[in-house]
Amino acid sequence: MNFTQFLAVLRARWLTAVATFFVVLATVVGVSMLLPPKYKATAAVLVDMRSNDPIAGQVSPNGLPMSYISTQADIITSPRVAQRVVRELKLTESPQLRQQWMDATDGDGSFEVWLSEALQTDLDVKPSRESSVINVSFTSRDPKFSAALANAFVQSYLDTTLDLRVDPAKQYSSFFDSRQKELREALEKAQAKLSKYQQQHGIIATDERYDVETARLNELSSQLVAVQAITAESSSRAAQAKNSSTLGDVINNPVVQGLRSDLSRAEAKFKEMSVRMGDAHPAVIEAKANISELRARIAEESRRVTGSVSTDNNINQSREGQLRSELAAQRARVQQMKAQRDEAMVLQRDVESAQRAYDAVAARLTQSSLESQTKLTNTALLAAATPPSRPASPNLALNSLLGVFVGLMFAVAFALLRELRDRRLRSVHDAVQVLGLPVLGHLPGPMKKPLLGRQRLVLPQQVMARLPRARQREAAAAVGGGREA
Numbered sequence: 001m002n003f004t005q006f007l008a009v010l011r012a013r014w015l016t017a018v019a020t021f022f023v024v025l026a027t028v029v030g031v032s033m034l035l036p037p038k039y040k041a042t043a044a045v046l047v048d049m050r051s052n053d054p055i056a057g058q059v060s061p062n063g064l065p066m067s068y069i070s071t072q073a074d075i076i077t078s079p080r081v082a083q084r085v086v087r088e089l090k091l092t093e094s095p096q097l098r099q100q101w102m103d104a105t106d107g108d109g110s111f112e113v114w115l116s117e118a119l120q121t122d123l124d125v126k127p128s129r130e131s132s133v134i135n136v137s138f139t140s141r142d143p144k145f146s147a148a149l150a151n152a153f154v155q156s157y158l159d160t161t162l163d164l165r166v167d168p169a170k171q172y173s174s175f176f177d178s179r180q181k182e183l184r185e186a187l188e189k190a191q192a193k194l195s196k197y198q199q200q201h202g203i204i205a206t207d208e209r210y211d212v213e214t215a216r217l218n219e220l221s222s223q224l225v226a227v228q229a230i231t232a233e234s235s236s237r238a239a240q241a242k243n244s245s246t247l248g249d250v251i252n253n254p255v256v257q258g259l260r261s262d263l264s265r266a267e268a269k270f271k272e273m274s275v276r277m278g279d280a281h282p283a284v285i286e287a288k289a290n291i292s293e294l295r296a297r298i299a300e301e302s303r304r305v306t307g308s309v310s311t312d313n314n315i316n317q318s319r320e321g322q323l324r325s326e327l328a329a330q331r332a333r334v335q336q337m338k339a340q341r342d343e344a345m346v347l348q349r350d351v352e353s354a355q356r357a358y359d360a361v362a363a364r365l366t367q368s369s370l371e372s373q374t375k376l377t378n379t380a381l382l383a384a385a386t387p388p389s390r391p392a393s394p395n396l397a398l399n400s401l402l403g404v405f406v407g408l409m410f411a412v413a414f415a416l417l418r419e420l421r422d423r424r425l426r427s428v429h430d431a432v433q434v435l436g437l438p439v440l441g442h443l444p445g446p447m448k449k450p451l452l453g454r455q456r457l458v459l460p461q462q463v464m465a466r467l468p469r470a471r472q473r474e475a476a477a478a479v480g481g482g483r484e485a
Contacts (some may be wrong), residue, residue, distance in 0.1 A: 005429060009419045016418050017411035024410045028403030029396070037391035041122075043148035043154045044136040044382040047072055069127045074136055075164075076125045076157045082116035083154040085149070091115055123153060127323055133382060149384035161268070161377045169371035176365035187354040194347040201340050213337055217330045224323040231316040246483035263294040 006286060010017060075081065081186040091097055092112055101111050136157070138149040186321040277284050432439060 010415055013415040015422040017415040020414040021407040021411040024407035025403040028399055032394040032396050035394045036141055038139050038141055038393045039143035039146045039388045040137050040139045041150040041385040041388055042135050042393035043385035045134045045136060045154055046380050046382040047132040069132060070371040073125045073127050076136060076153060076158060077118055077120060077123060081153060081156045081160050083112055083122050084160060085119060085152045086112050088113050088156060089152055139392060145268040147385040147387045154381055158379055161379050163379060166372055167288045169368050173365060173368035173372050176361055176368055180361045180365055183358040187358050190354045194351055197344060197347055213334050217334050220327045220330050222324060225324050225328055227316060227320045231320045266291045266294055338466055
């Protein structure tokens with residue numbers, strides 16, 4: 001069916017279309033006027049997109065994702081919030097509502113759950129697309145009841161949001177409290193163990209005492225090196241003391257040098273006197289005895305000097321041995337103190353680790369305690385619902401417009417349906433489609449034309465319709481053949 005045929009059908013079935021249109025429109029308007037009026041009250045909730053946390057001190061400059069807004073909308077429509085509204089408004093104490101529940105369920109199930117589900121059907125939550133505002137609407141026949149329910153849902157949502165934040169904080173606070181007690185006991189045990197170890201080993205300041213003993217060890221090591229050098233020198237001198245004539249201490253000794261000078265003068269005098277007086281002269285004999293005495297004194301003084309060198313060597317060797325013993329004892333003491341210090345440092349690290357764990361849990365406990373006591377959330381009531389002055393439904397103008405649209409659709413549908421049930425020829429195309437034969441011509445109806453203020457019927461001048469081109473060629477051929485005959 002083309003558009004011309006469609007218009008021809010509507011022109012022929014206009015009474016059916018008009019009747020259907022007015023019936024549908026009247027039905028829609030009548031039903032709208034018969035429906036009881038319902039009032040819609042709306043409250044607005046603001047969700048802080050900055051996500052400030054005054055307890056933890058965290059601020060999110062980028063704001064919260066839009067999924068968070070959708071989550072808040074789902075919380076408002078959740079059964080938990082609806083059941084809280086029922087409890088807050090004490091709707092379970094209404095005999096009328098209880099009777100409705102009995103009639104609907106015969107007392108099966110929970111009255112509070114049924115009532116909360118009934119309230120959720122009239123609740124409408126719409127998050128704003130470009131802001132963090134959520135509109136909470138409730139629709140009922142009573143404007144005051146609608147406003148009260150919208151505000152009750154908002155308040156229950158705020159309280160539920162606070163509970164969702166505070167309840168986990170309370171659980172964390174209880175957990176951290178018990179954990180803090182355990183860590184405090186562990187810290188006290190570690191401190192007691194460290195104190196006991198320090199008392200047993202006389203450790204007051206581990207690092208200072210170890211530094212003192214290490215300095216003492218270094219000093220003994222330096223002294224030993226110095227004594228070893230002196231002992232090596234004294235050993236060399238003691239070896240040279242076997243030949244006292246070449247020993248430097250003997251040669252450089254002033255007493256020996258004086259005696260040697262006296263001996264040289266006495267020998268020179270003895271030679272002179274023995275030549276002049278002879279060996280038997282008493283003066284010569286006395287000079288000879290004096291020389292022998294000087295030589296004995298030189299030998300005795302040399303022995304004394306060499307003896308002192310040996311004594312010094314023995315003393316240096318003894319001192320070296322003593323320093324070696326003291327150095328070995330000091331080294332063992334330092335090693336022992338190092339082992340004690342290492343063990344004390346392990347105990348000290350245990351104490352520090354227990355202290356850090358205790359401090360971390362104490363900080364979390366303080367934060368959890370503050371969060372469990374907070375009364376602040378990132379949601380707030382932006383605008384409370386007020387009783388509306390006009391009903392939200394039924395909307396007569398909107399329903400009428402909708403009735404016009406639906407009426408037009410039904411009018412066209414019924415006109416086409418009636419045409420399909422009673423098919424007629426409305427145009428040349430219908431004749432060609434139905435009969436399957438070409439149309440040679442058609443006689444249109446008379447047209448109305450005004451004539452001096454009156455209308456008269458005038459037949460059109462062109463009656464015959466144009467044949468299709470193929471038919472025209474066939475007709476021309478037939479006419480030419482007839483003339484030849």
